[in-house]
Amino acid sequence: MQVASADTGKPIDRASVVINFRHGRNVNMKKILTNWETKTSQDGHATVPAIPQGEVTIQVIANAYQTFGDVYQLDQDEQTIKIKLNRPQPQYSEDAKTK
16 A cells, blocks of 8 residues: 655655455455554555455545545455545634634
């Protein structure tokens, strides 16, 4: 997995990555690890041990970026998922409009 800034393309280090295996074909959920948590390296990479092919939910949390979450289909033995994180949107306030 590669995590980078959407506006600059620079890698994001120390982003928390949470992966939850949802379901797959011919997979006995009692015999496999279904949740992984890791952090990205300085080059924005996170390596996860072998996951059975199927559907996973990936959530990425990093300081100064919006939290990201989506569902992915893993259909290859080795797969790289590229995620781009956005900066937070400016705060909006009704009070600011009246001043």
